[in-house]
Amino acid sequence: MTLALGLLVVCRTTSAQLVEEVPFITTPDNVTLALLQLAGVGPRDHVLDLGSGDGRIVITAARRFGARGTGVEIVPDLVERSNASARAAGVAERVRFLEQDLFKTDLSAATVVTMYLLPEVNLQLRPALLRLAPGTRIVSHDWDLGDWLPDETLTVDAPDKKIGREKFSRLHRWVVPANADGLWCGPGGERLRVVQRYQLLQAQWRVGLREWVLQGRLDGVLLRLLGSEAGPLAGRVEGDRLSLGRGSAPGVALRRSAAADCPAAAR
Numbered sequence: 001m002t003l004a005l006g007l008l009v010v011c012r013t014t015s016a017q018l019v020e021e022v023p024f025i026t027t028p029d030n031v032t033l034a035l036l037q038l039a040g041v042g043p044r045d046h047v048l049d050l051g052s053g054d055g056r057i058v059i060t061a062a063r064r065f066g067a068r069g070t071g072v073e074i075v076p077d078l079v080e081r082s083n084a085s086a087r088a089a090g091v092a093e094r095v096r097f098l099e100q101d102l103f104k105t106d107l108s109a110a111t112v113v114t115m116y117l118l119p120e121v122n123l124q125l126r127p128a129l130l131r132l133a134p135g136t137r138i139v140s141h142d143w144d145l146g147d148w149l150p151d152e153t154l155t156v157d158a159p160d161k162k163i164g165r166e167k168f169s170r171l172h173r174w175v176v177p178a179n180a181d182g183l184w185c186g187p188g189g190e191r192l193r194v195v196q197r198y199q200l201l202q203a204q205w206r207v208g209l210r211e212w213v214l215q216g217r218l219d220g221v222l223l224r225l226l227g228s229e230a231g232p233l234a235g236r237v238e239g240d241r242l243s244l245g246r247g248s249a250p251g252v253a254l255r256r257s258a259a260a261d262c263p264a265a266a267r
């Protein structure tokens with residue numbers, strides 16, 4: 001039986017009730033390293049660990065990867081222990097631990113969010129995670145985010161895992177996608193219609209009298225569409241602007257449109 005069944009105790013409805021059920025269980029050291037490597041953590045990152053326990057993820061991010069970090073933890077003793085460990089590790093200048101409810105935490109400063117919580121808690125956090133800046137990486141130990149499928153999942157041996165008979169951990173990574181959903185119009189009558197579900201895209205691309213149906217995905221603000229001789233198309237979403245091109249050819253500058261259709265090209 002995995003940690004899943006060990007911890008899946010209840011089916012309750014409110015956040016407060018749910019988080020009371022998230023116990024303190026540490027991520028083993030080798031899994032912590034693998035999690036931070038999966039997120040690609042580096043010196044320019046700010047790592048936010050939601051439910052930071054004894055602080056190991058944030059402290060390791062600072063000590064081994066040169067990142068800054070914040071741990072949010074509801075148990076006062078664990079916050080105290082984390083601060084002492086940060087001082088002992090010589091990273092107290094770069095990390096901080098807040099005694100705080102993770103559901104009342106502003107997530108916006110994070111470039112990387114780490115979690116070892118429970119499936120229901122992850123699902124409750126999902127709307128807030130989707131509102132983070134495009135390109136923010138999210139990594140989770142063992143639990144996924146429901147139908148927001150991970151961009152990558154890996155399994156690592158975890159002989160020191162404190163719970164469950166299976167001594168391995170699943171690690172998942174997501175990159176917060178930009179919003180590419182809707183209608184985009186180009187200066188020459190080009191039209192891109194996009195239906196977006198999380199990072200996955202279905203699109204129709206029209207140039208002149210020709211039209212292609214394409215599938216694709218977003219990696220943060222970077223978009224890639226495949227599926228016809230018109231592809232692969234690569235693009236970048238910046239708010240209401242999307243540049244779309246092929247290879248190194250100059251892209252078409254599209255603008256987001258609230259209209260039902262794009263205006264036809266001027267003749």
Ligand SMILES: C[S@@+](CC[C@H](N)C(=O)[O-])C[C@H]1O[C@@H](n2cnc3c(N)ncnc32)[C@H](O)[C@@H]1O
Nearest residue numbers: 019022024025026027051053073074101102116
């Ligand atoms: C499974 S432990 C993970 C600890 C650490 N992140 C790690 O991976 O080693 C989950 C932690 O979340 C904390 N926690 C539970 N509910 C919380 C809440 N509402 N706000 C902040 N922390 C919470 C628990 O006290 C516990 O330390």
